[in-house]
Amino acid sequence: MYDVAIIGAGVIGTAIARELSRYNLKIVILDKENDVSVGTSKANSGIIHAGFDPEENTLMAKLNEEGNKMFDTISEELSVPFKRNGSLVVAFDDEQLEHINKLKQRGINNGIPGLKILSKEELLKKEKSISQEAKGALFAETAGIIDPMLLTISFMENAVMNGAEYFLNFEVKSIKKEDGNYRVASQNNSVIAKYVINAAGVFADKIHDMVAEPAFKINTRRGQYFLLDKEEGKVISSTLFPCPSKIGKGILVAPTIHGNVILGPASDDIPEREDVGTTEEILNKARTGARLLIPKITTRNNIRNFSGMRAEPSTDDFIIKEAAGAPNFIDVAGIKSPGLTAAPAISLYVVSILKEKGLALNKKESFNPIVKRKFFIEMTEEEQSVLIKKNSLYGRIICRCENITEGDIVDAISRKPGATTMDGVKRRCRAGMGRCQGGFCGPKVQQIIARELNKPLEEIVLEKKLSYILTGKSK
Amino acid sequence: MEKYDIVIIGGGPAGLGAAIEAKKQGITKVLVIERDIELGGILQQCIHNGFGLHIFNEELTGPEYAQRFIDMAREENIDILLDTIVISISKDKKIKAMNTTGVLNIEAKAIVLAMGCREKTRSSIAIPGDRPAGVFTAGAAQRYINIEGYMVGKKVIVLGAGDIGMIMARRIVLEGGEVLAVLARGSIVKGLTRNIVQCLDHYNIPLLYNHNITKITGKERVESVTVAQTDEKKEVIPGTEKVYECDTVLLSVGLIPENELSRIAGIEIDRKTSGPFVNESMETSIPGIFACGNVVHVHDVVDFVTEESRRAGANAARFVKGEKSESESMNTIVSGGITYCVPHRIRYSAMPDKLDLFMRVENKYDKATIVINNQGNELVRFKKTNLTPGEMIKQSVKKSLFEKAKGDIEITLEVGGSK
Numbered sequence: 055m056y057d058v059a060i061i062g063a064g065v066i067g068t069a070i071a072r073e074l075s076r077y078n079l080k081i082v083i084l085d086k087e088n089d090v091s092v093g094t095s096k097a098n099s100g101i102i103h104a105g106f107d108p109e110e111n112t113l114m115a116k117l118n119e120e121g122n123k124m125f126d127t128i129s130e131e132l133s134v135p136f137k138r139n140g141s142l143v144v145a146f147d148d149e150q151l152e153h154i155n156k157l158k159q160r161g162i163n164n165g166i167p168g169l170k171i172l173s174k175e176e177l178l179k180k181e182k183s184i185s186q187e188a189k190g191a192l193f194a195e196t197a198g199i200i201d202p203m204l205l206t207i208s209f210m211e212n213a214v215m216n217g218a219e220y221f222l223n224f225e226v227k228s229i230k231k232e233d234g235n236y237r238v239a240s241q242n243n244s245v246i247a248k249y250v251i252n253a254a255g256v257f258a259d260k261i262h263d264m265v266a267e268p269a270f271k272i273n274t275r276r277g278q279y280f281l282l283d284k285e286e287g288k289v290i291s292s293t294l295f296p297c298p299s300k301i302g303k304g305i306l307v308a309p310t311i312h313g314n315v316i317l318g319p320a321s322d323d324i325p326e327r328e329d330v331g332t333t334e335e336i337l338n339k340a341r342t343g344a345r346l347l348i349p350k351i352t353t354r355n356n357i358r359n360f361s362g363m364r365a366e367p368s369t370d371d372f373i374i375k376e377a378a379g380a381p382n383f384i385d386v387a388g389i390k391s392p393g394l395t396a397a398p399a400i401s402l403y404v405v406s407i408l409k410e411k412g413l414a415l416n417k418k419e420s421f422n423p424i425v426k427r428k429f430f431i432e433m434t435e436e437e438q439s440v441l442i443k444k445n446s447l448y449g450r451i452i453c454r455c456e457n458i459t460e461g462d463i464v465d466a467i468s469r470k471p472g473a474t475t476m477d478g479v480k481r482r483c484r485a486g487m488g489r490c491q492g493g494f495c496g497p498k499v500q501q502i503i504a505r506e507l508n509k510p511l512e513e514i515v516l517e518k519k520l521s522y523i524l525t526g527k528s529k
Numbered sequence: 530m531e532k533y534d535i536v537i538i539g540g541g542p543a544g545l546g547a548a549i550e551a552k553k554q555g556i557t558k559v560l561v562i563e564r565d566i567e568l569g570g571i572l573q574q575c576i577h578n579g580f581g582l583h584i585f586n587e588e589l590t591g592p593e594y595a596q597r598f599i600d601m602a603r604e605e606n607i608d609i610l611l612d613t614i615v616i617s618i619s620k621d622k623k624i625k626a627m628n629t630t631g632v633l634n635i636e637a638k639a640i641v642l643a644m645g646c647r648e649k650t651r652s653s654i655a656i657p658g659d660r661p662a663g664v665f666t667a668g669a670a671q672r673y674i675n676i677e678g679y680m681v682g683k684k685v686i687v688l689g690a691g692d693i694g695m696i697m698a699r700r701i702v703l704e705g706g707e708v709l710a711v712l713a714r715g716s717i718v719k720g721l722t723r724n725i726v727q728c729l730d731h732y733n734i735p736l737l738y739n740h741n742i743t744k745i746t747g748k749e750r751v752e753s754v755t756v757a758q759t760d761e762k763k764e765v766i767p768g769t770e771k772v773y774e775c776d777t778v779l780l781s782v783g784l785i786p787e788n789e790l791s792r793i794a795g796i797e798i799d800r801k802t803s804g805p806f807v808n809e810s811m812e813t814s815i816p817g818i819f820a821c822g823n824v825v826h827v828h829d830v831v832d833f834v835t836e837e838s839r840r841a842g843a844n845a846a847r848f849v850k851g852e853k854s855e856s857e858s859m860n861t862i863v864s865g866g867i868t869y870c871v872p873h874r875i876r877y878s879a880m881p882d883k884l885d886l887f888m889r890v891e892n893k894y895d896k897a898t899i900v901i902n903n904q905g906n907e908l909v910r911f912k913k914t915n916l917t918p919g920e921m922i923k924q925s926v927k928k929s930l931f932e933k934a935k936g937d938i939e940i941t942l943e944v945g946g947s948k
Contacts, residue, residue, distance in 0.1 A: 516662035
């Protein structure tokens with residue numbers, strides 16, 4: 055019997071798990087995939103938004119503002135690289151200039167510090183490659199960039215370190231009330247919990263409908279991106295947005311925390327929830343959109359196209375509350391942008407709801423908020439020498455695009471939950487994330503995983519269960 | 530800090546060729562740094578034959594060709610560091626490397642860059658669709674099959690008629706797999722003609738000109754690809770799409786010289802070749818740092834890599850001995866269908882009696898003439914037949930032709946019958 059079962063190991067589910075692991079509670083995290091951070095959390099812009107976008111007095115506005123402030127501590131505690139690089143909403147005509155002034159006022163109403171309207175001259179001085187057509191911009195100094203996958207993985211690792219349990223490959227098929235508790239069942243397993251958190255991302259409406267009358271719908275919006283080589287990394291330092299429209303924040307150009315440049319998302323609605331393919335038409339839109347902001351940007355140095363899905367709620371705001379008719383079943387649904395930014399604040403908000411519903415929160419003496427992680431390449435030469443003496447695997451670089459050593463990869467596999475797939479390794483330590491996209495290191499990484507997990511090479515997959523790489527021995 | 534006369538980065542055919550030549554020229558302290566656990570570079574996975582026709586007058590496999598150089602390097606007592614990766618090099622020729630024994634700092638009088646090249650990926654040509662397993666660059670598939678001993682798929686489409694793509698199409702068939710087609714993305718094949726015959730025609734593998742993949746489908750593993758015809762601008766012709774059910778896509782869509790280290794050192798890079806600008810001695814924009822092989826420009830025949838590497842090794846030796854060539858350099862400027870020429874710069878005083886120019890053309894020409902001019906004077910012309918982008922042109926020129934040359938050397942192509 056668990057106190058709390060969390061459905062979904064994305065950034066929301068894992069942030070809640072980590073927050074709950076501060077208390078003497080028995081927690082379990084369930085996810086249908088074979089790893090954490092494989093849905094919306096793995097494919098997004100990686101932006102920590104300042105908080106001037108959401109309409110005043112919405113849950114989104116409140117949690118964006120609160121979440122943003124928490125990132126300095128969180129990134130420090132969890133060893134997740136984070137940088138407040140600032141964002142710019144660029145205006146190209148008088149109407150848009152008026153709009154960015156409105157955005158600034160909305161930001162002030164939302165309690166966002168550090169907002170400033172820049173003149174054309176100030177803007178061009180700040181970002182030299184920006185379009186000469188720009189007339190001005192709203193600068194937000196608290197906006198930042200982060201690795202969303204590493205953040206999710208670290209929330210999870212920290213929760214597990216502090217006693218949370220988890221089941222992967224656990225696709226929830228039914229949720230039944232049983233003696234005042236909930237039995238959450240997959241095809242061949244089930245758990246019983248007093249409280250259930252529905253953090254199922256684009257499937258949150260389906261999960262909700264298992265225990266309550268339908269109350270909302272989740273549509274999946276797909277956003278397509280280009281990720282450019284680090285060679286292009288110096289083209290900008292702030293995150294650039296066009297003026298937002300009704301359908302979203304538009305196509306941004308941003309540096310990533312690892313020094314690449316990201317262009318996108320160009321979006322479309324998709325009928326199938328997990329159809330994360332890319333299309334030429336939409337990718338062209340992303341390219342065109344990016345060129346409005348930075349005319350000279352090219353996708354010649356593209357190293358990856360990808361698309362991510364967003365959970366668009368039929369209500370206009372985040373849905374975070376107990377489901378009607380299902381006591382102690384809490385929906386955390388429709389977490390679209392700025393969901394990543396809001397995640398830590400959402401976790402506090404959910405804990406406060408649980409407390410209100412009677413969950414006893416006794417602080418755990420042994421709670422340790424720290425996740426230690428340092429990649430070889432980030433160390434000083436002295437630290438590197440010491441480490442190689444201690445563990446010679448750190449002396450062998452496997453991924454030469456990102457300079458990731460065999461020691462880093464073995465570490466990614468031996469963490470809890472550790473990587474078991476090629477993409478699992480990539481998300482944890484960036485091996486295969488660089489310009490050759492695993493062309494050189496792929497076979498080596500696969501061998502290391504097989505060796506460490508003591509499995510045949512053919513059984514090591516790219517990502518999902520059936521994404522096999524090899525089809526048998528050669529002649 | 531360890532000190533060497535010449536440090537060579539990369540132990541493939543280019544690096545070994547340069548090292549052996551430097552040693553033969555009397556340099557005592559020569560070090561080759563190789564990141565793999567064995568020497569030979571990418572040749573070790575090229576188990577097909579066709580190597581060595583120019584250098585050894587016989588047909589060798591890749592590993593056999595490599596072994597000859599490995600044996601020579603051992604005989605010459607060249608120092609070799611395996612399983613060691615260079616992290617950075619500096620203008621003043623300090624090298625930071627590492628291996629399982631620790632971080633190594635090495636100082637060299639001269640450096641030869643021989644890091645080779647890497648394959649372009651799916652993203653470099655932005656193929657839309659899903660991102661399932663089963664999409665490999667041809668070289669990665671070659672490593673899995675020939676080195677690791679595993680098959681990468683059963684029903685395969687090859688995109689790009691580059692040499693590795695065609696060679697891998699044949700390998701898949703020999704291993705019991707099926708190759709539905711090799712798609713050339715234009716009307717010209719980028720690989721060698723002999724590979725079309727020996728790898729595709731002999732195995733009845735269809736070669737479809739002017740075709741491209743417009744979509745990859747498959748949630749976890751490749752399930753199908755959509756293939757369409759393209760027009761002369763390589764744009765898809767609507768309505769020509771056809772779906773091929775397959776489990777694997779191999780990509781042979783080009784190679785790029787690996788110049789991350791060159792950039793760290795501040796070496797000037799030519800956007801056309803993606804390699805360093807080099808002079809007649811294979812010296813880069815930094816005096817004493819030389820380069821050869823696929824790190825300079827992508828070759829199609831390893832024998833030419835060897836020739837180039839000998840030149841780099843000999844000149845690195847000359848540099849270490851303090852032989853200077855002070856004369857002004859002339860740029861080789863190409864036009865009229867020639868895409869590039871290596872070397873990019875020529876110093877008359879440093880020229881050998883005969884200098885090899887390596888060039889590529891952008892189109893197929895049955896008959897054409899390479900004309901070399903200087904300040905309005907024609908220096909020399911060479912009649913050529915059957916020029917194609919896939920086959921590098923090697924043209925040797927006599928030093929004496931350039932005795933009075935000054936400024937730019939203009940190299941152009943006159944297409945059609947000879948004058």
